[in-house]
Amino acid sequence: MAAAGGRPAAGRQRLRGRRRGDLPVNRRVRGAAMLLVMWLIVLLTALIGAFALTARIESLQGRNASEGAIAAQAARAGLEYSLVRVNENDPRRQWRPDGRDYVWRFDRAVVRIKIVDESGKINLNIADAPLLAGLWRALGVEQDQAARLASAIIDWRDGDSLSQAQGGAEDAQYAEAELPYGAKDAPFETVAELQQVLGMTPELYAKAEPYLTVYGTLQTPDATFAEGVVLQAMGLNAETVLQQRNAPVDTGVTQPFVGFGSGTYSIDSRARLPNGRESVLRAVVRTGANRIPGSAYTALRWEEGGIPR
Numbered sequence: 001m002a003a004a005g006g007r008p009a010a011g012r013q014r015l016r017g018r019r020r021g022d023l024p025v026n027r028r029v030r031g032a033a034m035l036l037v038m039w040l041i042v043l044l045t046a047l048i049g050a051f052a053l054t055a056r057i058e059s060l061q062g063r064n065a066s067e068g069a070i071a072a073q074a075a076r077a078g079l080e081y082s083l084v085r086v087n088e089n090d091p092r093r094q095w096r097p098d099g100r101d102y103v104w105r106f107d108r109a110v111v112r113i114k115i116v117d118e119s120g121k122i123n124l125n126i127a128d129a130p131l132l133a134g135l136w137r138a139l140g141v142e143q144d145q146a147a148r149l150a151s152a153i154i155d156w157r158d159g160d161s162l163s164q165a166q167g168g169a170e171d172a173q174y175a176e177a178e179l180p181y182g183a184k185d186a187p188f189e190t191v192a193e194l195q196q197v198l199g200m201t202p203e204l205y206a207k208a209e210p211y212l213t214v215y216g217t218l219q220t221p222d223a224t225f226a227e228g229v230v231l232q233a234m235g236l237n238a239e240t241v242l243q244q245r246n247a248p249v250d251t252g253v254t255q256p257f258v259g260f261g262s263g264t265y266s267i268d269s270r271a272r273l274p275n276g277r278e279s280v281l282r283a284v285v286r287t288g289a290n291r292i293p294g295s296a297y298t299a300l301r302w303e304e305g306g307i308p309r
Contacts (some may be wrong), residue, residue: 071279072304074109074271079281081106082113082267083297087287097265098245099227109271118284119262120225121213122233124188125157128219129164134233139207145199152198156184169198188214190301215264215284215300222262263288264300280305 081104085095095102097117104111122135129150136146151164161183163170171182177198188194191212195205211230221230223241231238269281284301 067273067275067277068279071109071271071273071277072281074106074111074273075269075279075281075304077106078104078111078113078269078271079267079283079285080296081111082115082269083265083285083287086115086265096225096245098225100246106271109273111269111271113270114268116210116227116266117222117225117262118213118215118264118266119218119222120227120230121211121216121266122221122230123213123216123218124153124191124194125214126217126219129154129166131220131233134235135208135211135229136204138229138232139204141204149197149199149204152200153194156197157187159185161185174198190214213266213284215286216262218262 082095082102085093085102086097088094095113095115097115098120099114099116102113102115104113122131129147132150132153133143133146136149137143141149148167151166151168154164155168155170161170163173169183174180174182179196179198181196184193184196191209191214194200194208194212195202211227211233221234223231223234223236224245226234228238228242231241264284264286266284267282269283270278271281272278281304282301283299283303285297285299287297
């Protein structure tokens with residue numbers, strides 16, 4: 001029997017049943033699709049975040065490298081400029097290689113420069129025992145220890161195997177201290193070699209290193225260029241000498257200053273950018289007739305590096 005509307009009742013029941021049976025399946029499909037879409041959104045978000053982070057890191061690295069290069073070149077410029085100023089004949093413009101600090105602006109960088117003529121330092125290879133002991137005493141070392149250190153330095157550089165009268169250190173003493181290399185019995189090649197001498201400590205070396213050299217031929221440092229500690233080691237009144245040296249120059253008379261020096265300089269150049277990035281260049285350079293032909297100077301030692309902000 002047909003129901004109203006012409007559709008058999010059994011047919012309508014089967015249709016309603018089919019729709020009721022299909023409904024949970026459709027919901028499950030839609031739920032799975034929604035979950036898949038959500039996971040896809042999360043994945044894309046993570047990928048975009050990782051890409052943005054990588055781009056940010058690369059940008060920072062590039063900027064850091066760029067700033068480091070700028071600071072390094074500014075420090076290099078400071079060294080080059082100091083060699084021009086140290087050879088000035090005008091005493092009002094001349095920079096003196098006696099350890100005083102100079103400040104120079106190069107583009108955005110502030111460059112602090114210190115120049116010391118190597119003839120104003122104590123030469124490890126030719127200084128005598130009283131001068132070497134005087135250096136250690138000026139640095140606060142007790143008198144007996146200062147004498148032993150001076151003797152050990154002489155035993156390191158001399159060619160014999162005889163210890164100095166005030167202690168010293170030859171192979172036997174190094175063996176007792178469980179140092180297998182023994183005394184070198186040859187001249188120092190670098191100031192850093194001093195760290196191997198018996199009795200030397202990292203703290204003492206750090207204090208003494210700025211006042212020592214292996215260049216030049218003067219047994220006694222040139223007081224014109226020596227810093228206060230070296231002047232004390234020489235037995236001079238450092239305060240009086242420095243006051244006389246720092247007195248105003250008579251600008252009415254041309255007084256070439258560098259002509260009396262060795263032409264070999266220790267230069268410390270530190271460049272600082274406005275954002276705090278800093279680069280340090282420490283070098284020993286030789287100018288004048290002894291330099292490499294065709295160059296403004298010969299680098300005898302060269303150390304440079306950056307200090308992150």
